Amino acid sequence: NFMLTQPHSVSESPGKTVxxxxxxxxxxxxxxxxxxxxxxPGSAPTTVIYEDNQRPSGVPDRFSGSIDSSxxxxxxxxxxxxxxxxxxxxxxxxxxxxxxxxxxxxxxVL
Amino acid sequence: xxxxxxxxxxxxxxxxxxxxxxxxxxxxFSSYWxxxxxxxxxxxxxxxxxxxxxxxxxxxxxxxxxxFTISRDNAKNTLYLQMNSLRAEDTAVYYCARDPTYGRFDxxxxxxxxxxSS
Numbered sequence: 001n002f003m004l005t006q007p008h009s010v011s012e013s014p015g016k017t018v019x020x021x022x023x024x025x026x027x028x029x030x031x032x033x034x035x036x037x038x039x040x041p042g043s044a045p046t047t048v049i050y051e052d053n054q055r056p057s058g059v060p061d062r063f064s065g066s067i068d069s070s071x072x073x074x075x076x077x078x079x080x081x082x083x084x085x086x087x088x089x090x091x092x093x094x095x096x097x098x099x100x101x102x103x104x105x106x107x108x109v110l
Numbered sequence: 111x112x113x114x115x116x117x118x119x120x121x122x123x124x125x126x127x128x129x130x131x132x133x134x135x136x137x138x139f140s141s142y143w144x145x146x147x148x149x150x151x152x153x154x155x156x157x158x159x160x161x162x163x164x165x166x167x168x169x170x171x172x173x174x175x176x177x178f179t180i181s182r183d184n185a186k187n188t189l190y191l192q193m194n195s196l197r198a199e200d201t202a203v204y205y206c207a208r209d210p211t212y213g214r215f216d217x218x219x220x221x222x223x224x225x226x227s228s
Contacts, residue, residue, distance in 0.1 A: 035214045037155070044205055044218040045155065056216070090155050094213045098169060099145070099157040 002026055002095030004102035011108040016081050020105045022091030023073040030067050034074040035092045038085075039104075045090065049076060083109050112136040112217045114206050119222030126196050126226070132189040132206030132219055140164075140184035143209040146191050148202035149221075156202075159191065160209065174200075196226045 003025040012018040022034065034052050037045035047056050049065035052074065062079045074093075078085055086109045091102040118130040132144070146158040159170045159180040168180050179192040189206050203223050207215035 033214065037215070039155075044220055045215070046218070047214075047216055050214055050216070088154075092155075092214065097213070098171070099147075099160075099213060099215075101147075101155045101157065104154040 006102040006105045009106040017079040020076045030069045036076045037090045039088045114219035116219040116222035119224045121225045127194045130191040134187045139187040144189045145207045147205045150202040
C-alpha cells in the first residue's frame with residue numbers, strides 16, 4: 001500500500017522559514033496531486049495548498065508547495081513564520097484512487 | 111457560505127451501531143463527491159469512505175469495509191455513515207468533507223466524536 005511519510009515534528013523561530021517534507025513510499029509522487037492541510041488544536045483541518053502548489057483564496061503567499069521527483073517527495077514551505085502558524089500539517093494524495101494522508105507534522109514556532 | 115455540520119456521535123458499546131449525519135448548506139450538495147475522514151484521539155487523519163454525487167458509487171478503507179455504509183439523500187442535503195459492529199479502534203472524531211475535484215477536500219465539518227467502549 002502507498003504511504004506518505006512526514007517528520008513527526010519540526011520547530012523554528014518566528015520570522016524564519018521552515019520546510020516540511022512528505023515522501024511517497026512507492027511509484028511517483030508526481031503522478032497524483034498533493035494537498036497540504038493545517039489543523040490547529042481542537043479544530044477541523046483547512047487547506048493551505050492543493051494540487052501540489054496552489055493556494056486557496058485567503059491563504060497567505062508565505063505558504064508554498066512543491067514536488068521533487070528525484071526524491072519522490074512533496075514539500076510545504078512556510079516563510080516569515082508567525083506564532084499563529086503553529087499547528088499540525090498533513091500532506092494528502094491518493095493510492096489506487098483512494099485518498100491517503102501522511103502521518104502529520106507538528107510545527108512549533110518558538 | 112459552505113457549511114457542513116456533523117451529528118450522531120456518542121458513546122456506544124463494542125459490537126454496537128451508530129449512524130452519523132452531515133448536514134450540508136451553502137452549495138449545491140448534489141453536485142459533489144463527499145467523504146468521511148476520521149481522527150483517533152491524538153492521532154492523524156485517516157480516510158474512511160466516499161460517495162459520488164449521485165450516490166451510486168461508494169468506496170471504503172479496508173479497515174471499515176463490510177461494517178460501515180456511506181449514503182446520501184440529495185433531497186435533504188445530507189450525508190450519512192452507518193457504522194455497525196463497532197470496535198474500540200473505531201473511536202475517533204469523524205469529519206465529513208467535500209471533494210471539489212475527486213480526491214481532495216476543500217471544506218470540512220467540525221467533526222463528531224464516536225467513542226466505542228464498554
